Amino acid sequence: MTKKFREVVVTAPSFLWLMLFFAIPSIIVVAFTFHGHTPNGGVGEWSLSTWRELVDPDYPVIVWKTIRISFEITFWCILLALPCAYAIARMKTKWRAIVAGAIMLPFWTNFVVRVFAWKTMLHPDGWLQSCYFAFIQFRAWLFDGLPPFLRDFFIWVHLASPTPPDPASSTILDSETAVILVSVYTLLPFAIMPLYSAAEKFDFSLMEAARDLGAKSFYAFRKVFLPGIRQGLISAILMVFIPAIGSYVIPQMLGGTNCVLIGNKIFMRAIQNRNIPHASALATLMAVSVFLPLLCALWWRRHQAARERRQVEIRAARLMLGGTK
Amino acid sequence: MGEFLEFQGVTKRFGSVRAVNNVSFSVKRGEFFSLLGPSGCGKTTLLRLIAGFEQPDAGRILLDGQDITQLPPNHRNVNTVFQNYALFPHMTVFENIAFGLRGARRPKDEIEHEVHAMLKLVQMEDKAEHLPSQISGGQKQRVASARALVNKPSDLLLDEPLAALDLKLRQRMLLELDLIHDQVGITFLYVTHDQGEAMSLSDRIAVMHSGVCEQIATPAEVYEAPKTSFVASFIGDTNFFDGIVASAPEDDYCIVEIPDFADIEGFNGVLCYNDKKKTVGDHVNLSIRPEKFGISIDPPKRQFAHMNALRAKVEDIIYTGNHTNYWVSVGERRIAVYQQHAGYLLDEKPIRWGDEVWLYWNADSGYMLDDDAAPDDPLLPPKTSSAPASPSRADDAEGTAP
Known part of the structure; x- marks a missing residue:
């Protein structure tokens, strides 16, 4: 009884915090979606008009684009952060602190200022522009080589363009690539830090053991290092993916009209159109689109784990009965 | 008889310290050979040189007539039982033992067969699906031995494999190790600071001190006819x-x-x-x-x-x-x-x-x-x-x- 009481007392502050600043605001946002809006920017009467307004063919496209770009940002961030974290964890203690500090250093400069700096670097006369044009030419050539149905698929998911590259319209500024590039730049430290702290705790003698057992470096990295820093990997993915889903400053400043994400739409509805219920509905839609597949995946994994456990039990029982194979 | 594992003037420096100083000796095929010495005498460094985790500054290491001095660890036909066992914590006992075979892309049936044979050898059949965190120290030691032996190394390196166990268990594992050596018949290179372990297991002992081999002889000879005051x-x-x-x-x-x-x-x-x-x-x-x-x-x-x-x-x-x-x-x-x-x-x-x-x-x-x-x-x-x-x-x- 007293133990239970103590548990309640200890967890109460964080529970209250979550209620006040997460659960209740979320409920309010969802509740707003079932209201109309007033012309002066207020929340109107109970109605389903907001959800009716949401039936717009643009929205699924934007939601998908946001998810796809967030995945791409996460992919590149993790790809760059993994060797980085590995290298830092293997450094001498003195160097670790210096390099970790250097990674955090950009945070001393204002975020918007840094994005403006990128805007200068991505100027159409700059060398990044020439690199970019070479890249899209290469990509077009790559997709041209694909079988038509695959090419159509990539066009359908907006990974490929149906028209050949044109130097006049293909500027890196105001493109998806610019948004991804700068998002990776801003979010990379958030990927490196959890990975680094997991890698620092990782027992590198396990890598020696793997090498000793005949594993090639990459095999050991994949089979021993990655599972060893699993927790760090998961938090790094979340730390990058969640801000990427909600980002609107970078697409606003660098994406132009070619990269309007859900964040920009919410911003537009809430600030420009002063339609709070509509903005809330978009936010809810986005949250559901992200979390529904995640929940499905979680359920599927639990289901798989249960199946595996049953198989293990069967195998163990068979072993006990004496038949090894 | 041909020498199986041969050290020729091997030297390894860490900074200004010579951890291993111009060591030359050879081990015969099938021998149980111990490197005995106090902490910091260079015996573990010597083992790591054979495993390939360190490169010597001078000298050569020959395994079965082949110069392995420059080979990376995964290309040497030796396996190590580490002092802390270094079992992969996210893998079951079975997966730990199968790691080497899976890396070598052996057929699934064969892997299952070999791993079960190993589990039988170390008497761990009923713990195949346990994680390393769920088994005791002595059992971890057995899994570590099985994981190394399943690859059929020509030389098994043991780095203080019993140091983490209590006295009674150590005595039992000593007997088990001896039994395993008799059964598999490969060369064992055993690193220890415990003279009792070295004396009871070894065919020959190399007593090391400050990076130098002071004496290489049978246990009885080392005891009865020590060469130096250190020995x-x-x-x-x-x-x-x-x-x-x-x-x-x-x-x-x-x-x-x-x-x-x-x-x-x-x-x-x-x-x-x-x-x-x-x-x-x-x-x-x-x-x-x-x-x-x-x-x-x-x-x-x-x-x-x-x-x-x-x-x-x-x-x-x-x-x-x-x-x-x-x-x-x-x-x-x-x-x-x-x-x-x-x-x-x-x-x-x-x-x-x-x-x-x-x-x-x-x-x-x-x-x-x-x-x-x-x-x-x-x-x-x-x-x-x-x-x-x-x-x-x-x-x-x-x-x-x-």
């Missing part, structure tokens, strides 16, 4: 005596004058077996094991041909169960004496503190060491008091190599 004191306990050959009455025996005993009346020197062919005037560093002495209140009843006898005073008696340790003093000199209990000698008078006793030993019991005098080494007993040092027992588990 004599590290393996078992001993008393050192410095002296000068006074005369050589017979071909095989000489009389050594020992300054510590110079004041004793009527005692003109210690009779010594002279296998080193020392001549009059030569300096001698003599090691006499504490259990080689006889001790009694009455004069020794039986006289041997080459016997030394001295009067001594009992300073301390330590009863340890299976034997008694005496500290006796001869003049200023303290000498350690171990006696087994001969309970059947009922008429023998018990020895008490302060008793005047007879101390006697056979001339063959003393052994002349190669190095001149006990060097100034913290691991050796202080020369004046000759306290029997037992660094092997006092030592904790050895820390990781530098």
